[in-house]
Amino acid sequence: MKKRLVAAVFGLAALAAFAGTCAVVNVSLTSLSGGNETFAGELSNSSGVNILEHKFKVTFLDSSNNVVETQTQDGCLRSLQDGTSDFFAAKSTSSASTTSTGLARLANFAEDPNFKIGTVVDGDITISNITVFRVDDELTIGAKITNNSSTSLIDPVACLVVRSDDDRVLTVVKFVDINNLDEDENDTFSTTVTVPDDDALVDHVDIYVDGLSGSTSGAPVRPESDTDNSVSLNTPTPTRTPTVTGTPPTATNTPAPTDTPAPTATPTP
Secondary structure: OOOOOOOOEEEOOOOOOOOOEEEEEEEEEEEEEOOEEEEEEEEEEEOOOOEOOOEEEEEEEOOOOOEEEEEEEEOOOOOEOOOOEEEEEEEOOOOHHHOOEEEEEEOOOOOOOOOOEOOOEOOOEEEEEEEEEEEOOEEEEEEEEEEOOOOOEEEEEEEEEEEOOOOOEEEEEEEOOOOOEOOOOEEEEEEEEEOOOOOOOOOEEEEEEEEEEOOOOOOEEOOEEEEEEEOEEOOOOOOOOOOOOOOOOOOOOOOOOOOOOOOOOOOOO
16 A cells, blocks of 8 residues: 555445435555555445446546556456445556556446346355465465355356455455366365455455356355454565485495404413
């Protein structure tokens, strides 16, 4: 969080059906790798409207508030129901020296023609066997996902939200390589994320899992979550143990003693 941050609060007046607002909160602008910066945060929906399909519009500005670049990206989750949040992380393609501010909002209808309002369906997902550990700038996150519902869970997705000790979002990873799950089936995942090598910055991880219902509706399932998973530190394991080069010198032969002279006869008294 080394530069000025902007948490964009915007009205949804352009979307006439929305009676309230959404707010982008817990943002950060952080250099994660390659010298370019990542603008990340969460969008809290207090509009009174249940949203399904949605995208984020993220803009990077320079120190004079000129637009450096703009990106549009899918939500990490398939839904953004009233009273919930979704998460984003956009990495600038420009040098860190040219980006000093980030802005974010929901994409409007012109930017996202597939924007959709609707409600999720209930599911029954368990997130267990969670592992979160960091070695230098590599954070490994893993878990087991179980579908307890009698309805199949199609195309499950894990949304991994990395947070600082003051709850700012540092980065977000959308992990999609999880198998379809019938009733009582489970699958595991593990992925590695580049993060700052800083204990205070990389503090905990929130895990969200959703999917599509295997019923004929194919509607998004209400996300399940397991939050505030502390990051543990692992000491890097040496790639190999040094071995002694060469064989210690062999001791030289010890000379054998020469014959000991036999004593002369002792005179008989």
